[in-house]
Amino acid sequence: MQHASITLRFDPTLRPLLAPRNRTDLLHVNHDPAASLSHVVESLGVPLTEIGELRINGTTASPSQHPQPGDLIEVLTVPKPQPVPFSPIRFILDVHLGTLARRLRLLGVDTVYYTHRDDPALVQQANEEQRILLTRDRGILYRKNLRAGGHIYASNPDEQLFEVLDRYAPPLAPWTRCLTCNGPLAQVDKDNIADQLPAGTRATYDTFVQCTECRQIYWPGAHHARLTQIIEAAQKRVAAI
Known part of the structure; x- marks a missing residue:
């Protein structure tokens, strides 16, 4: 039949x-x-x-x-850039997207990330804080109560970042968020943190920022050139949308 x-x-x-x-x-x-x-x-x-x-x-x-x-x-x-049901654009990422989370924070995009949090908790926080849930695990995206989510197709972090930028075109504010905890960064006087710096760093650098939440200190060290390349590529990508 x-x-x-x-x-x-x-x-x-x-x-x-x-x-x-x-x-x-x-x-x-x-x-x-x-x-x-x-x-x-x-x-x-x-x-x-x-x-x-x-x-x-x-x-x-x-x-x-x-x-x-x-x-x-x-x-x-989905259309690109994709309209989202809330503003500003903020994200929450699952355990598989740690490098992407740090790159979004580098660009100043409000991004929370956890290594240990189950799907219901991620969905609840995404909804309560009006965040877009990004994941490579499609299972979580089938949850009917999820307000906004997106699947990350690529496995390479550079490609993942471009996926997010192309799809959502979030406003960028580089060097304003902590790569470790997502907190805001603020300029800090070298004299106030000198006792927390390695001797070589104290002798070499004079400009520092510090996270206002976790107190992590940042300066333009060995990775600065690579981070600048990531930022410039992202800015060009968003400007072309």
Whole structure:
């Protein structure tokens, strides 16, 4: 007996989320009268956080609509830059994105990050503090109570950063946040922290900033040139959006 089917066309940028056998231009799946569009799409591996628009036979459709046999479903990716339901743009990152968290903080983007926090706690904090939850674990993005989230596709930190900048275009304020805790940085007089500095640093540097929360001290050390390169590349990327 031949089953009735529907046809889906996913935006090419979404196809990496599909099982390899489903990464085709037109994907035919059995029609389930009880399944909404959101259920069909998520069952194939694409969280709703990654979807910009759904269309049935060329007409914009709601995720709660139920497709009919023979329908063509188009699944579009999010617009870029993506509108978010709150301002300013702030992030919370899961355990897999520590390097990305530090780079966003380097750019002055409010970013919290934890090495030990479970999914429900991350979602709760994201919602309470109006943050976008970024993750490489799609499972957390399926949670219905999550207000805003995004999947990070790349594994390379440089590519991850460009993903975030392209998708959200957050305002940048380099050198204003602590790389360790995300707290604000402030200029500090060398004499007030001299006893906390290595002897070589005291002799070599005169300009310092300190985190107002964790008290971490920063100066333009050996990694300054590399950090400056990251900042300049990010600024060019956002300016081009």
